[in-house]
Amino acid sequence: MENKKKTTIKDIAKALNITPSAVSKALSDHPRISDKTKKAVKKVAKTLNYQPNHLASALRKGKSNLVGVIVPRANSNFFSSVVEKIEERLSKEGYNVIITQSNESFSKECKNIESLLYTQVDGIIASMANETTVLDHYENIKSKGVPLIMFDRGEDTLEVDYVGIDDYNSSFAVVEHLKNQGCKRIAHIGGYSHTRIYKNRIIGYKEALESFNLPIENELIHECNLTIEDGRRIMQQLLELPKPPDAVFAASDFAALGALQILEENNIAIPNDIALVGFSNETFTSLIKPSISTVNQRSERIGTLAAETFLKRVNDTNWKPKLNKIIVDSELIIRDSSNKSKLLD
Amino acid sequence: MENKKKTTIKDIAKALNITPSAVSKALSDHPRISDKTKKAVKKVAKTLNYQPNHLASALRKGKSNLVGVIVPRANSNFFSSVVEKIEERLSKEGYNVIITQSNESFSKECKNIESLLYTQVDGIIASMANETTVLDHYENIKSKGVPLIMFDRGEDTLEVDYVGIDDYNSSFAVVEHLKNQGCKRIAHIGGYSHTRIYKNRIIGYKEALESFNLPIENELIHECNLTIEDGRRIMQQLLELPKPPDAVFAASDFAALGALQILEENNIAIPNDIALVGFSNETFTSLIKPSISTVNQRSERIGTLAAETFLKRVNDTNWKPKLNKIIVDSELIIRDSSNKSKLLD
DNA sequence: TATGTTTGTTCAAACGATTGAATAGATTGT
């Protein structure tokens, strides 16, 4: 069973008594090779179970047809769906996609970048880990002339193509919705403001409050890592306030879930006593009771657009100077956790 | 900013007025190179921001230090955790991991294998798509002499190393637990029996019923794709039976969730009227109400062991003939959906 | 002093595929 030695173009050449270069050209349909030879080569290639050696051709051509993707974690609806779309789009163009996950860790992210560059990928599509504040490793990608596209979590100081939603507007829309539900004291469990998207969500939240003449109170605003545990801890703190909020907007569904657990453990009616909205449209938000209102980040469009931005970058080499920022519309999904009117039905 | 031309060992050699081969040897700490030269080379390498070209060294060495992983979907607790552990273990050994997902599709799985082989990976660690019944593409991996390790979803006919749990015993334990809860008519929402693990779960279920003198009734046994929708559909059918079951054991948490939704929509008490157990310990099983009893497949151990099996294969080349089947103990997690005694507290 | 050993480096041939230039043979034009 073991064909230990892999067949190369040399083997095909020998079998047909022609040179390896003729074989190479035949396989890539070079116009100057006769149809007869092409047919013969392809036939022998098949019978010998020939598989081109990617390493060799990539080395010679200076192009690996590999694209690296870095996500904070694959175990998330949003990211796995983005990745799926990137793969779908790029495979049509003959690229293979290498997926790596940083697990939200800065050092893992650095390692991932290092190994992707080492693998000689033709480009990198990435979303930053929560931990990341220094950007040297990303600058390193740029300095090597490797195209870099960021999505969802990116920073402005890093001057690269970006695809994501308008976090400011999304956040604004959430607060507007909660106001329309009659909420007056809206708390925010946010991500750390050193990350652009979380900063924008905080600003959107604050400016919405302002424009609706609702109070901005620091005791209602918390920054954290947005885990379930963080959600629980902060919700607990909010409940212990002399004047607890009547709505909570969490910048992640996981934090929202933690908050929801605490509310249920304290027998607080959702959404009537306290309304709740999350962010990202994780699968579980629609599965649990009450279902959690959230923001759909349009992962499919983001994935496809990220892939297409990369393709433009590699195909239009003269398009270098211009920078691309693509903002995709998000969608507020109103579910039971914040829909008071539904209770009247 | 753009360093268009990447630095190679030739550049380093020129800078120090030595030959490229001396540089290569210095960088890999060859014993015959003087410490003085090594230091100098490494210093210049750093200042020139030298990054070795993986393609060239892999081509020359005939080893890419890349390992491919194929999972049905990354968006799952079990698989993403396995992948994480594989990565953790292999990166210690200097390997980089390429993750691909088949999305449960046979054709995507074929493409993944093709592109991994094309990338010249040193090995492949895979779990089969649900759709897959023909195994030619896996045989192709073997015939190329590339080590192949299967985990969780593998077939016996494919004679390769395997890591997984004992599905038969796990299934048996679930039924035993349900019997201990006083259940007498236990239904099974199973996967298609052409897949080994689902077949074993069905056999475990049947033989458990037999050994506890419970009836085996075909109307209580259904094979499907184990999606939420399948769970809903089959649960509906089970409820419409003249004699509905008093327990349902689903071979996946998603199917269990679908069943749970139907039960709640019909105001059927869980676990008292109908007890429910799933499989895989997906995140949401502990988050929803009632929490779903399930089987923990020990993804971390499976991941680590799969990685280590691969390492053994590549390091002990003379270990060829022996075949490795590693069975990891699973763990039954009893939660509210099947714990009647808890209600008495 | 001749001989053997150690040390540090260079040489040259790979790895497998690609590609522009060179070449030989067939075909066309005048």
Added chain:
DNA sequence: ACAATCTATTCAATCGTTTGAACAAACATA
């Protein structure tokens, strides 16, 4: 019939790194 053109192929260099063999110089041994 001789040059010009076209066709199908071979030649040879190249991508960047690795590695065993070769080599020269320095050193130790007898």
